[in-house]
Amino acid sequence: MNPERIELIVDGTPASLDAPPAMPLLWALRHGLGHTGPKFGCGMALCGACTVFVDGKPVRACVTPVGSVTGQAVTTIEGLDDPVGAAVQAAWAAASVPQCGYCQAGQVMGAVALLRATTRPSDAQIDDAMRGHLCRCGAYPRIRAAIHAAAERLATAGADD
Amino acid sequence: MIGADGVVTVVSPKAEMGQGITTALAMLVAEELECRWEDVRVAPSPIDRIYGNIAVVVDGLPFHPDADGPLVRSMRWLTAKTMRELGVMMTGGSSSVRDCWEIAREAGATARVALLEAAAARAGVAVSECRASQGRVIIGEQSFGYGELAADAATRRPGRVTLKEPAAFTIIGRDLARLDAAEKARGAPLFGLDVRIDGMKYAAVVMAPTFGAVPTQVDTAPAPGVHAVFTLEPTGFGDPAAVVAVADTWWHAREALRTRGITWSESPHAGLSSEAILADLREAAREPSGLPFRSVGDTEEILAQATRVIEATYEAPYLAHATMEPMNATVRVTDGTAECWVGTQVPGFARKAVAQVLDFDEGRVTIHQRALGGGFGRRLDVDFIAQAAAIAKRVPGVAVQLLWSREDDMRHDAYRPAAVGHLSAALGDAAQPIRAIASHSASQAPFKSYSRRVGFALTAAGPDKTTAEGTWDQPYAFGAIRSTHAERDVPVPVGSWRSVGHSHQAFFVESFLDECALAAGRDPLAFRLAMLEAHPRAAAVLRLAAERAGWRADGTVVDGVAQGLALHWSFGSLVAQVAEVERGGPDGFRVRRIVSAVDCGLPVHPAGVRQQVEGSVVMGLTAALRGAVTVTGGAVVQGNFHEYPLLRIDECPIIETHLVASDAVPTGIGEPALPPVAPAVANAIARLTGVRLRTLPLRLPAEARV
Numbered sequence: 001m002n003p004e005r006i007e008l009i010v011d012g013t014p015a016s017l018d019a020p021p022a023m024p025l026l027w028a029l030r031h032g033l034g035h036t037g038p039k040f041g042c043g044m045a046l047c048g049a050c051t052v053f054v055d056g057k058p059v060r061a062c063v064t065p066v067g068s069v070t071g072q073a074v075t076t077i078e079g080l081d082d083p084v085g086a087a088v089q090a091a092w093a094a095a096s097v098p099q100c101g102y103c104q105a106g107q108v109m110g111a112v113a114l115l116r117a118t119t120r121p122s123d124a125q126i127d128d129a130m131r132g133h134l135c136r137c138g139a140y141p142r143i144r145a146a147i148h149a150a151a152e153r154l155a156t157a158g159a160d161d
Numbered sequence: 162m163i164g165a166d167g168v169v170t171v172v173s174p175k176a177e178m179g180q181g182i183t184t185a186l187a188m189l190v191a192e193e194l195e196c197r198w199e200d201v202r203v204a205p206s207p208i209d210r211i212y213g214n215i216a217v218v219v220d221g222l223p224f225h226p227d228a229d230g231p232l233v234r235s236m237r238w239l240t241a242k243t244m245r246e247l248g249v250m251m252t253g254g255s256s257s258v259r260d261c262w263e264i265a266r267e268a269g270a271t272a273r274v275a276l277l278e279a280a281a282a283r284a285g286v287a288v289s290e291c292r293a294s295q296g297r298v299i300i301g302e303q304s305f306g307y308g309e310l311a312a313d314a315a316t317r318r319p320g321r322v323t324l325k326e327p328a329a330f331t332i333i334g335r336d337l338a339r340l341d342a343a344e345k346a347r348g349a350p351l352f353g354l355d356v357r358i359d360g361m362k363y364a365a366v367v368m369a370p371t372f373g374a375v376p377t378q379v380d381t382a383p384a385p386g387v388h389a390v391f392t393l394e395p396t397g398f399g400d401p402a403a404v405v406a407v408a409d410t411w412w413h414a415r416e417a418l419r420t421r422g423i424t425w426s427e428s429p430h431a432g433l434s435s436e437a438i439l440a441d442l443r444e445a446a447r448e449p450s451g452l453p454f455r456s457v458g459d460t461e462e463i464l465a466q467a468t469r470v471i472e473a474t475y476e477a478p479y480l481a482h483a484t485m486e487p488m489n490a491t492v493r494v495t496d497g498t499a500e501c502w503v504g505t506q507v508p509g510f511a512r513k514a515v516a517q518v519l520d521f522d523e524g525r526v527t528i529h530q531r532a533l534g535g536g537f538g539r540r541l542d543v544d545f546i547a548q549a550a551a552i553a554k555r556v557p558g559v560a561v562q563l564l565w566s567r568e569d570d571m572r573h574d575a576y577r578p579a580a581v582g583h584l585s586a587a588l589g590d591a592a593q594p595i596r597a598i599a600s601h602s603a604s605q606a607p608f609k610s611y612s613r614r615v616g617f618a619l620t621a622a623g624p625d626k627t628t629a630e631g632t633w634d635q636p637y638a639f640g641a642i643r644s645t646h647a648e649r650d651v652p653v654p655v656g657s658w659r660s661v662g663h664s665h666q667a668f669f670v671e672s673f674l675d676e677c678a679l680a681a682g683r684d685p686l687a688f689r690l691a692m693l694e695a696h697p698r699a700a701a702v703l704r705l706a707a708e709r710a711g712w713r714a715d716g717t718v719v720d721g722v723a724q725g726l727a728l729h730w731s732f733g734s735l736v737a738q739v740a741e742v743e744r745g746g747p748d749g750f751r752v753r754r755i756v757s758a759v760d761c762g763l764p765v766h767p768a769g770v771r772q773q774v775e776g777s778v779v780m781g782l783t784a785a786l787r788g789a790v791t792v793t794g795g796a797v798v799q800g801n802f803h804e805y806p807l808l809r810i811d812e813c814p815i816i817e818t819h820l821v822a823s824d825a826v827p828t829g830i831g832e833p834a835l836p837p838v839a840p841a842v843a844n845a846i847a848r849l850t851g852v853r854l855r856t857l858p859l860r861l862p863a864e865a866r867v
């Protein structure tokens with residue numbers, strides 16, 4: 001457990017901390033660097049609550065050693081600032097997706113990753129992309145509807161450009 | 162509270178755990194206040210006796226919901242009065258809107274009148290010349306914003322106020338967006354585990370791996386990044402013995418505990434297993450000697466004489482709450498005072514627990530309420546809060562955040578009790594389908610056990626209504642009924658799990674009624690309706706669900722899809738569901754669609770009601786299809802979501818919800834749509850496969866999976 005100096009870029013800003021490289025990125029973010037957006041749900045990549053992007057790709061921060069992402073760009077929900085993120089978050093609010101809301105940071109990250117890769121996902125594609133995100137409150141029907149709504153909003157906005 | 166900027170802050174005594182109470186409560190206040198919805202915010206209230214929860218305990222009395230004799234009325238009154246005096250601030254029992262239906266509107270109306278009076282005084286006119294609209298008081302051509310009147314209005318004490326008639330509502334009944342949706346979609350730091358305080362430390366625990374074990378050996382030497390390692394005795398609020406590490410990050414604390422070579426004493430309950438517990442419950446449910454909850458007519462006699470008796474035994478396992486946010490609490494003890502940041506359904510009990518652990522006056526303890534990352538009854542318990550206080554006591558002056566891992570959370574829950582129900586019925590004719598029904602069930606007593614843990618004397622002894630609820634309190638007219646429950650004592654902690662006794666009793670009763678209907682060769686819908694003539698609201702809900710689902714009275718399987726039906730009455734609300742099930746998938750069947758019809762009185766926030774129904778259906782399906790906590794060797798087996806799977810989005814059926822239009826006083830909606838899910842699905846499976854599943858979770862035998 002010997003700490004090392006670890007440098008990364010979090011939400012566009014260079015950040016560094018002294019931590020054992022084996023420490024999961026989730027705890028480096030939450031307890032080392034003050035980012036409370038990604039949540040802790042299982043610690044075993046089973047629930048999706050801790051989802052962040054590393055170099056644009058979604059990863060489960062609870063099982064990603066911080067030492068493995070040195071020098072890479074980490075995006076938490078707090079740093080979502082592109083049109084896809086904005087569309088997803090607006091759709092989430094409009095459809096009142098969250099109940100307790102605890103899983104929702106992870107759900108939103110999952111939805112953003114999906115829409116960046118697939119502009120008009122089918123129900124099956126949504127299921128496929130989102131099945132790793134658990135929600136004990138049962139927001140699933142609204143998650144599905146909000147992803148479609150966000151996709152539509154983005155398509156219309158794109159058509160206007 | 163109204164600020165000079167015109168922003169209206171509604172102080173909510175109810176914890177927001179996802180059920181949307183924040184929004185519904187604000188709507189009640191705003192309706193009477195005549196403010197602009199955009200100006201409304203909600204803040205948690207400090208602990209205050211005025212906010213004690215009355216509805217939840219009055220509902221706990223073992224009277225049939227239709228009963229209204231003088232004795233029943235006076236008992237309800239007496240209990241309500243006791244509750245007011247005890248001032249238990251509790252969010253649970255689907256009671257929040259019911260509890261606040263009048264007082265929240267009165268609060269809004271009182272504030273409106275105070276504002277009118279302030280405006281009248283300022284303009285030098287009579288109050289009758291002023292009217293309130295959209296956050297302003299209008300007097301002829303003149304108008305004042307609420308913000309500019311707020312300071313003066315706050316000094317006024319208007320007398321009695323008259324509330325609007327439902328026809329005049331402009332906010333209640335509207336589908337407004339949830340007030341908390343946007344910030345939750347941003348991952349905002351709302352929850353207990355998002356609390357950050359300068360210089361804080363994080364605590365991890367290893368708790369007794371078997372019921373009642375204590376640590377016998379631990380290496381407590383400090384290590385880099387690790388502040389302290391120590392053992393902790395149970396506080397008496399339900400937490401087991403534990404070894405604790407306090408460190409700079411939670412991960413350091415966890416890692417520190419991994420290498421401590423902790424050994425534990427043998428559990429006094431090392432032989433305890435689910436099989437043995439269920440065998441005992443089966444036997445107990447066979448004995449009609451349990452505590453009688455309702456006895457009308459000569460049930461035993463009719464059953465003994467009847468030529469045709471239907472009989473069946475049903476079983477349900479322990480269930481964990483598995484809120485997505487694991488249990489956590491942050492406590493700081495400084496100079497004889499304590500602060501605690503926590504998401505809890507019971508801030509009053511939380512304060513009491515912290516005070517007792519620290520041996521402080523309650524007045525020296527402050528509870529800072531946080532959003533709850535799921536409650537479902539788990540956060541009625543204060544075990545983890547008491548444990549956090551005991552940890553913080555060992556590191557004075559430092560705020561310590563205790564966080565349980567998922568495994569800690571799942572293996573140290575207060576579970577939905579395992580239960581067995583034995584039902585028998587004498588069939589009758591078309592006019593009286595069931596001449597007599599007997600329901601004998603057996604389980605631990607969840608609310609009594611809970612009451613003992615938190616020290617709530619009112620319900621710590623005597624009959625626990627939650628054990629048998631869902632059997633004897635339903636709207637059906639039976640020729641005769643006898644309902645008993647045998648309470649068992651088992652060292653597995655049990656508590657309130659969303660809809661409590663209803664969660665499994667509805668499965669027993671509604672599966673059984675279906676078996677009776679099929680045995681009588683009748684359509685399960687017509688069979689039930691014949692017993693609901695005295696209960697038009699229940700009949701209407703059932704008809705609505707059947708009509709919207711396209712119910713097939715002949716029970717045929719069309720395009721591979723079979724239907725099943727269930728009705729249940731809980732927390733004052735009626736819910737009927739039709740489940741559609743088809744062949745396929747690893748289980749041999751798949752739930753395609755759940756259509757619900759709901760009568761919860763006047764829906765204050767219809768979108769919120771529908772959302773609660775969706776959530777209850779999903780949670781009910783998880784329980785019906787997957788949920789089981791098992792005990793082996795005195796320990797809970799399941800630790801994480803691979804062993805206790807939750808329904809996923811790709812398994813989530815189409816969920817349709819229809820609300821009955823009503824002007825009746827609003828009743829509960831956080832729980833009532835959960836109980837009918839499992840029986841509706843089981844009834845559909847019986848139609849689809851010919852196999853009657855009487856044990857939860859529903860698993861088809863391999864040969865029936867085709």
Ligand code: FES
Nearest residue numbers: 041042045048062
């Ligand atoms: S906390 Fe990382 S997937 Fe659950």
Ligand code: FES
Nearest residue numbers: 100101135136137
């Ligand atoms: S909104 Fe509560 S867990 Fe998803």
